[in-house]
Amino acid sequence: MNGLVAAHRRIRRRRSLLVAIMVVLLCLGLCLDLATGPAGVPVREALASLLRLGDVPLSTDVIVWRVRLPMATMAVLVGAALGLAGVEMQAVLDNSLAEPFTLGVSAAAALGAALVIVLGLGLPGLAGAWLVPANAFFFSLGALFLLQMALRLPGADTQTLVLFGVALGFCAGTALSLLQFAASPDALQQLAFWSMGSLSRSDWPGVGALSALLLAVLPFSLRSRWAMTMLLLGEERARGAGIDVNRLRRRALLRIGLLAAGAVSFVGIIGFVGLAAPHMARLAVGEDHRHLVPASLLTGALLMSSASVVSKVLVPGILLPVGIVTALIGLPLFIALIARRGRSA
Amino acid sequence: MHRLFLVLALLVLPPVACAAPISLVDAAGRTVELAGPARRVVLADALDILTLSFLLDDPLAPVAGWAGADRLDENLAARLHQGFPSAAAVKSVGLSASELSAEAIIAAAPDLLIAGGGTTPTDPVLARIAEAGIATLFIYPPPGRMGEQGANVERAISLLGAAFGTGERAERFITFHRARIDRIRDRLRTVADRPSVLVEAHAGSQDCCWSPGAETDYVEFAGGRNLGAGLSGIEAGRLSLEYIIAADPDVVIGTGGIHMRPEGGLVLGAGVSAGEAAQSFARIRARPGFDTLTAVRTGRVYGIWHQLLGTPFDLVALEAMARWIHPSLFADLDPSATLRAIDGFTALPLSGKFLIEPAS
Numbered sequence: 001m002n003g004l005v006a007a008h009r010r011i012r013r014r015r016s017l018l019v020a021i022m023v024v025l026l027c028l029g030l031c032l033d034l035a036t037g038p039a040g041v042p043v044r045e046a047l048a049s050l051l052r053l054g055d056v057p058l059s060t061d062v063i064v065w066r067v068r069l070p071m072a073t074m075a076v077l078v079g080a081a082l083g084l085a086g087v088e089m090q091a092v093l094d095n096s097l098a099e100p101f102t103l104g105v106s107a108a109a110a111l112g113a114a115l116v117i118v119l120g121l122g123l124p125g126l127a128g129a130w131l132v133p134a135n136a137f138f139f140s141l142g143a144l145f146l147l148q149m150a151l152r153l154p155g156a157d158t159q160t161l162v163l164f165g166v167a168l169g170f171c172a173g174t175a176l177s178l179l180q181f182a183a184s185p186d187a188l189q190q191l192a193f194w195s196m197g198s199l200s201r202s203d204w205p206g207v208g209a210l211s212a213l214l215l216a217v218l219p220f221s222l223r224s225r226w227a228m229t230m231l232l233l234g235e236e237r238a239r240g241a242g243i244d245v246n247r248l249r250r251r252a253l254l255r256i257g258l259l260a261a262g263a264v265s266f267v268g269i270i271g272f273v274g275l276a277a278p279h280m281a282r283l284a285v286g287e288d289h290r291h292l293v294p295a296s297l298l299t300g301a302l303l304m305s306s307a308s309v310v311s312k313v314l315v316p317g318i319l320l321p322v323g324i325v326t327a328l329i330g331l332p333l334f335i336a337l338i339a340r341r342g343r344s345a
Numbered sequence: 346m347h348r349l350f351l352v353l354a355l356l357v358l359p360p361v362a363c364a365a366p367i368s369l370v371d372a373a374g375r376t377v378e379l380a381g382p383a384r385r386v387v388l389a390d391a392l393d394i395l396t397l398s399f400l401l402d403d404p405l406a407p408v409a410g411w412a413g414a415d416r417l418d419e420n421l422a423a424r425l426h427q428g429f430p431s432a433a434a435v436k437s438v439g440l441s442a443s444e445l446s447a448e449a450i451i452a453a454a455p456d457l458l459i460a461g462g463g464t465t466p467t468d469p470v471l472a473r474i475a476e477a478g479i480a481t482l483f484i485y486p487p488p489g490r491m492g493e494q495g496a497n498v499e500r501a502i503s504l505l506g507a508a509f510g511t512g513e514r515a516e517r518f519i520t521f522h523r524a525r526i527d528r529i530r531d532r533l534r535t536v537a538d539r540p541s542v543l544v545e546a547h548a549g550s551q552d553c554c555w556s557p558g559a560e561t562d563y564v565e566f567a568g569g570r571n572l573g574a575g576l577s578g579i580e581a582g583r584l585s586l587e588y589i590i591a592a593d594p595d596v597v598i599g600t601g602g603i604h605m606r607p608e609g610g611l612v613l614g615a616g617v618s619a620g621e622a623a624q625s626f627a628r629i630r631a632r633p634g635f636d637t638l639t640a641v642r643t644g645r646v647y648g649i650w651h652q653l654l655g656t657p658f659d660l661v662a663l664e665a666m667a668r669w670i671h672p673s674l675f676a677d678l679d680p681s682a683t684l685r686a687i688d689g690f691t692a693l694p695l696s697g698k699f700l701i702e703p704a705s
Contacts, residue, residue, distance in 0.1 A: 037448045038449040039448050062451055062477035067448045129467055129469045186463055189441060200444070200447070318446070319440075319449075
């Protein structure tokens, strides 16, 4: 018995250590992200500007503070949001193929963005750079609202939800195609780049908005970790433990929707991170949400941060859309991990 | 309104190039302040090098970077590299005019970013580079503010003349350009007949037929009625072949370039041989459905190099279109002579096949 407890403690300690290692790796990734860019600013000069030490040219200050730092921070935030939303979505739908955008949130956001880019139709009272993200966010909230309504239908279960979400995604996708058909070549190109996901639009107000969203949602995610773990063991057992499963699902879905909407609104559609981060984290720390939730969040952030570095250095002088890069660097890693798991099983 | 901008821009034109501050109202209606004539610039749209070539003997000399380099087709790029070896040193600052990299622009350390139709004035990149002291000058109207083509070119030349302190040179070209534009406009004033014109952008592409778009202005200016304009209220769309056959336009004008080679479409442009152009032109005329159009059977089908549009060279396209749409009214116009005259103003005279007619 004592041996079992000790073994359990050892496992927990090992998992906590792994999470700590991820934090360190993320910090390194962030530093690397800040040190790379087409301007070739010497690392020492970038550091001096970052720490406000000594005399640094204005151009370096602008590059570090206005270009690189918001982009690098945005990458971490978006990755964290998608990693967190992904792990919760997989638990809520009890499906390892689920990801934050499974239920049509990104398609709705793309439709909102396209309305602004193609027709100039946006929320009233907003101007300029905020119009596209605000409209994308508003439309994904609309999709979220409809999903919540669907969950309240009599007899609604996970399958209803998935079917409804997929239908919602198709509807938004069709409307988007119609807009694309009517778009001018310039608008079409802008829309295409938006859909590929890009960090180049990141600025401080955007970073502020997304971090506020993440900070608002995170405590609720952390608090429901135990209940979500119970849900993974089966709906019956969760009910037996006194958990209101429907309410748990509704609330988790609300959190997922908010995170996915926030991420997609500011940087466009980033595929793969929300699907792969939970799986990678699971391979490291196991199914238990107590470690899996922070690990998935950190893995997502780490994936996005590395993708941001690669997107800058792959073709010198050209910033590749980060949504392409996430799949490019994530896929081989993902497949290797899955293959290794297959062998050890 | 555009005339007003032009006058405003001309009013603030310095009589001689000097280091006095320059204040301009650009094509997006923004006020742009410069400490002195621009010495180092970045182009948001690489194709605007053609406009710059009307103001400077070495248009590449001040260009530190550009975006959307693939907008210059390979022949045009080769022509540029051959005439100006410094073209090889121009850095890329983005994939297109709507996807600029703030860091790459700041690293190029220009005085000025020159932007046009592909960039939106609210792009956050512009605000960021402004913090590093780099102003942005829209020489062509941003999306959604398309003006009249002739006035757009004149304003672009005037703004660049003011920004580079080569106002006199700008003025000479504007005078030449205005006279030719006015000749077309004045003659059309009393003409009520507006023949219907099908403009097929990227003629011969697999999905037939890209129609309205920016070409509408050209057709209307040249005295025609664009078949696709106002059809659905959309800016650029595809007309069905059936609709085109039923409408049977009086004139058919296709645009093309070497980008149409892989698809077997209309091939025209800098460095394109007359033989290849003629062959591709015959091919697009013989497409099933097109061969039955009255315009095609009676020889009122023509072709224009796509990249000519939206540059000062498009005067040639305007004259050609006026001639094609109203042959008797504009029988005396000679677009080829106009092209040769334009060559006297630009540092980048172009040779190749830019226009094509059935008999030529």
